[in-house]
Amino acid sequence: MSALSSIALIALAAPAALLGASHIKTRNLARDARQMVPPSGQFCSTPQGEIHYVDIGPRDAQPLVLIHGLSGHLYHFTYALAESLAKDHRVIVLDRPGCGYSTRASDTMARLPEQAKILLSVLDKLAVKQPVLVGHSLGGAVSLAMALAAPEKIRGLALLAPLTHPTPEGPEVFKGLIVHTSLMRRLMAQTVAVPMLQRTADTVLDQVFAPEAYPEDFMTKAGGALGLRPESFVAASADATYVHPSIEAQAPRYAGELKTPGAILYGEKDAILDPVVHGKSMEAYGLSCQVMPERGHMLPITAPELCEDFIRSTVEALPATG
Numbered sequence: 565m566s567a568l569s570s571i572a573l574i575a576l577a578a579p580a581a582l583l584g585a586s587h588i589k590t591r592n593l594a595r596d597a598r599q600m601v602p603p604s605g606q607f608c609s610t611p612q613g614e615i616h617y618v619d620i621g622p623r624d625a626q627p628l629v630l631i632h633g634l635s636g637h638l639y640h641f642t643y644a645l646a647e648s649l650a651k652d653h654r655v656i657v658l659d660r661p662g663c664g665y666s667t668r669a670s671d672t673m674a675r676l677p678e679q680a681k682i683l684l685s686v687l688d689k690l691a692v693k694q695p696v697l698v699g700h701s702l703g704g705a706v707s708l709a710m711a712l713a714a715p716e717k718i719r720g721l722a723l724l725a726p727l728t729h730p731t732p733e734g735p736e737v738f739k740g741l742i743v744h745t746s747l748m749r750r751l752m753a754q755t756v757a758v759p760m761l762q763r764t765a766d767t768v769l770d771q772v773f774a775p776e777a778y779p780e781d782f783m784t785k786a787g788g789a790l791g792l793r794p795e796s797f798v799a800a801s802a803d804a805t806y807v808h809p810s811i812e813a814q815a816p817r818y819a820g821e822l823k824t825p826g827a828i829l830y831g832e833k834d835a836i837l838d839p840v841v842h843g844k845s846m847e848a849y850g851l852s853c854q855v856m857p858e859r860g861h862m863l864p865i866t867a868p869e870l871c872e873d874f875i876r877s878t879v880e881a882l883p884a885t886g
Contacts (some may be wrong), residue, residue: 586755590794593758597789603665604776608686610675610755612673615686616665618642618657620847621650625849625877628722630657633701634738634807635800637664639787640700643779644868649875656692658683662799663882664790671746674802678812680709684717694719694885696826698875700864701837702727702803704828705811710860711824712817719885721826721851722878724863724871725834728842730812733837734804737771741797741804749801753794775858776834786865818849825882827852829874831859832868 605618618638628649638657648656659666659684661673672678683706687695696719699707704726711718712748734742743749761768769778769788782788790796828846830839832855843853856870865869 572799590758593762594793597792599667600784600789601787603637604642607665608689610682610685610689612669612678612682613661613667614665615667615682616659617662617686617690618646619654619690620646621654622652622883623654625652625654627654627656627695628875629683629687629692629695629697630655631697631699631706632658632660633703633727634803635741635791635796636660636700636703637787637790639785640862640864643865645871648868648872650728652797653879656687656690656695658686660703662802663796664787668777668799671749671753671798671802672806674799674806676705676807676814679706680713684699684710684714686754687717693717695811695861696720696875696879696882697720697724698724699726700724701861702807704728705807705814706723707863708738708822709810709814710816712814712821712858715728715821715823715842717843718824720878720882721824721828722875723826723828723851724874725830725839725861726828726835726842727807727811727837728818728846729815730808731837732808734808737768737836738804741801743801746802749798750794753797753816755802756799758792760796761797765791771835773862774860775868776860776862778862779865782865818846822849825850825853827878827881829853829863829871829872830855831861831863833855833859834861836861850858 608615632640638659641657646655646657662668697707704723828843828851830843839855
């Protein structure tokens with residue numbers, strides 16, 4: 565059983581006094597997290613929620629839209645990658661619906677088609693034309709959903725360790741996030757989940773970043789502290805719960821419907837997603853895949869220069885827009 569897998573059992577079995585104490589601790593941790601990592605961008609209103617985003621770089625340059633993964637937020641990209649790309653690209657970095665400082669109207673908005681619909685509407689509102697989508701991990705699955713939903717609006721894909729196919733078992737480190745009712749998800753979020761996540765943070769981060777180490781300033785500069793808020797647990801839990809049926813429905817569509825060109829970058833020693841299952845397999849649908857030795861899953865943070873070179877070369881290889 566993973567460190568997270570015991571959270572639901574504790575929530576069900578804990579006496580009222582323990583739940584009360586956990587709720588107080590949760591409020592304090594959440595308050596501190598918001599102070600450590602305040603919003604850094606702007607907000608775009610949609611009928612499904614507010615989307616927090618950062619928009620930097622020259623307005624008339626090729627747009628890049630950076631979409632983070634499970635339990636993440638835009639700070640994973642602003643940590644070391646976004647500003648370098650913004651020297652000669654318009655870079656839009658988003659908190660996915662419900663994540664970071666974005667909101668979503670309901671947990672069902674975690675489904676891939678719904679996330680794609682919301683983000684496409686945001687890009688329309690921001691007048692972003694023919695972007696290249698840079699999706700990391702679950703953000704890669706969202707990017708593919710956007711390309712399938714509106715291929716005429718997306719110029720290309722530059723995916724970093726993306727989720728592309730069903731993985732019924734899922735990564736062990738995230739199994740404790742799977743909760744099948746909204747009520748239980750919120751009970752856990754307001755009581756035992758956040759204190760448990762605080763206690764197990766080092767273990768979880770070691771597994772997610774393996775074989776590389778997570779940076780010492782991960783909690784601040786990379787926004788890791790934001791995970792210690794009830795809303796972050798709710799978002800991550802909904803994402804983890806809805807992603808398998810969503811990707812199970814999405815993957816069969818690649819063969820006939822995926823027309824957007826691009827490429828994939830993977831770390832050979834990714835401990836979260838298999839580079840062959842999720843990377844090399846996509847070559848059958850027109851996306852080339854590079855697998856880098858000795859690299860893990862968190863490429864935007866651990867290998868920003870490598871990611872930047874990959875993104876730039878992918879953009880350069882794309883057909884010219886009409």
